[in-house]
Amino acid sequence: MSDLHATAGRQATPEPPAAGNSHVTTAAVSIRNLSKSFDDVEVLRDVNLEVKQGDVVTILGSSGSGKSTLLRCINWLEQPERGTIHIAGERIGMNADGRPMSVKALARVRARTGMVFQSFNLWPHLNVLHNVTEAPIHVLGQPRQEAEARARELLDKVGMSHKQDAYPNTLSGGQKQRVAIARALAMQPEVMLFDEPTSALDPELVGEVLGVIKALSAEGYTMVIVTHEMAFSRAVSDQVVFLEKGLIIEQADPETFFTRPRTERVQRFLERHQ
Amino acid sequence: MSNWQILWQARDQFWSGFLSTMTIFGCAISAAFVIGCVLLYLLEGSRPRLAVPLRVFIDGMRMLPFLILAYLLYYGLPSFGIRLDAWWSGVGALAVYHGCYIAEIFRGSRLTFPPGQIEAAQAHGFTRSKMFLRLILPQIVMQTRPLLGNQLIYALKDTAFLVIITVQELTAAANSLSGTYFIPTEAFIVVIGFYWAVSIVMEVIVKQCGRFGSRRGFDNV
Numbered sequence A: 001m002s003d004l005h006a007t008a009g010r011q012a013t014p015e016p017p018a019a020g021n022s023h024v025t026t027a028a029v030s031i032r033n034l035s036k037s038f039d040d041v042e043v044l045r046d047v048n049l050e051v052k053q054g055d056v057v058t059i060l061g062s063s064g065s066g067k068s069t070l071l072r073c074i075n076w077l078e079q080p081e082r083g084t085i086h087i088a089g090e091r092i093g094m095n096a097d098g099r100p101m102s103v104k105a106l107a108r109v110r111a112r113t114g115m116v117f118q119s120f121n122l123w124p125h126l127n128v129l130h131n132v133t134e135a136p137i138h139v140l141g142q143p144r145q146e147a148e149a150r151a152r153e154l155l156d157k158v159g160m161s162h163k164q165d166a167y168p169n170t171l172s173g174g175q176k177q178r179v180a181i182a183r184a185l186a187m188q189p190e191v192m193l194f195d196e197p198t199s200a201l202d203p204e205l206v207g208e209v210l211g212v213i214k215a216l217s218a219e220g221y222t223m224v225i226v227t228h229e230m231a232f233s234r235a236v237s238d239q240v241v242f243l244e245k246g247l248i249i250e251q252a253d254p255e256t257f258f259t260r261p262r263t264e265r266v267q268r269f270l271e272r273h274q
Numbered sequence B: 001m002s003n004w005q006i007l008w009q010a011r012d013q014f015w016s017g018f019l020s021t022m023t024i025f026g027c028a029i030s031a032a033f034v035i036g037c038v039l040l041y042l043l044e045g046s047r048p049r050l051a052v053p054l055r056v057f058i059d060g061m062r063m064l065p066f067l068i069l070a071y072l073l074y075y076g077l078p079s080f081g082i083r084l085d086a087w088w089s090g091v092g093a094l095a096v097y098h099g100c101y102i103a104e105i106f107r108g109s110r111l112t113f114p115p116g117q118i119e120a121a122q123a124h125g126f127t128r129s130k131m132f133l134r135l136i137l138p139q140i141v142m143q144t145r146p147l148l149g150n151q152l153i154y155a156l157k158d159t160a161f162l163v164i165i166t167v168q169e170l171t172a173a174a175n176s177l178s179g180t181y182f183i184p185t186e187a188f189i190v191v192i193g194f195y196w197a198v199s200i201v202m203e204v205i206v207k208q209c210g211r212f213g214s215r216r217g218f219d220n221v
């Protein structure tokens, strides 16, 4: 299977498609009728969401509303009980016949998503450069030289190229998170998933990470971002999704969402977060 | 002729005993390390049908006096139709015994391995075996370095037991010289010197290896 890692021109066009690329019809992420429970408690209830290629979707909601769970279902870190998720047209987790995917196939689809965690989760035994090249070399099978050249470009993009030989334990939180972003980008994912990427950071370090994410959105990367940063969400989103007890109760463009919310619940939420 | 002069004349015997001990130790501890890694990997997948018997095996080994294991392999296995010579029985017993200790050391460290790193690996498309080899195992080895250093010294000392199953190693050399010339004190003092010297060298090396980890924030030096 020669196309094991390179699906549909992914390697041929390393840069993400430009925003507003209207001839692209497959959604980057397509979530249908998704439900997920933890011990009989329904955490997600019949969630539907389409993320177009090049779009930035931010997910808002109070603590425990299911934001992380939704994000983690997209790359199958959590397995939903019902519903389907497609990454650029390819179903994740289940085969067409409804049986669980093989471990290998799942890993391959997962590699088409990139995830950035609240707690960075860099691999401490590898230096910055090798954190970024590890998966491209050992998962995608890229030649080392190529992977390193690409990693240097990405580290440059996130402003971390001067630290490529440093080990994670010597970096600040903001620097770790920027490396984590470069590490995820190195997989050339169809979609980048961010779970509260700035929540573990000192306030003065939040800006540098949000700045990097904003720059990525300007470049046309597709992103799904869970965040508590309202101004950022408003500035960067194409779509804002509000989760409440596992239900999407509001979904709109940022202008509408932040100025004319339909539900009282969102109005109260926005007042509290002004 | 003083007792020490007698020993000096028999220095070839000590030397070949020493080389034999070092060969046995080197082979056994390398195999033990591999056994420890394999056991850890097999324990990884939470399949109780495999994990439970493995845990029983590991604990069973750890709770067994080493000497009895060596006896069993050398004198016991032939009754099952498996005949190993003294050298192979000795190396095999050491490897399995200390492999189980190493597995237990690794397992303890694995329990505190940050789950976030595993998720990051899964999210980047790693499969179980690659993740284990490239991300989990290297960190666990760095983390457990001091305990592994200890285990090296235990294993070295356990090689002395093999004299009982007729392996011609360092302690056997001292034993035979002390018997022939009746100079037990001096013979065994020489042997103690050898064991101490090797242990100290290993301590220093293991300590030096700690720098590798401490640069990466594994500062259990």
Ligand SMILES: Nc1ncnc2c1ncn2[C@@H]1O[C@H](COP(=O)(O)OP(=O)(O)OP(=O)(O)O)[C@@H](O)[C@H]1O
Pocket: A038, A039, A043, A061, A062, A063, A064, A065, A066, A067, A068, A069, A070
């Ligand atoms: N592994 C789990 N086992 C059991 N319950 C869980 C698990 N993960 C999440 N939950 C529960 O599911 C609900 C949704 O959790 P989730 O982490 O998705 O919320 P969240 O919106 O991300 O919250 P926060 O803003 O605090 O991160 C919570 O009630 C939580 O307690």
Ligand SMILES: [Mg+2]
Pocket: A067, A068, A069, A196
């Ligand atoms: Mg969360």
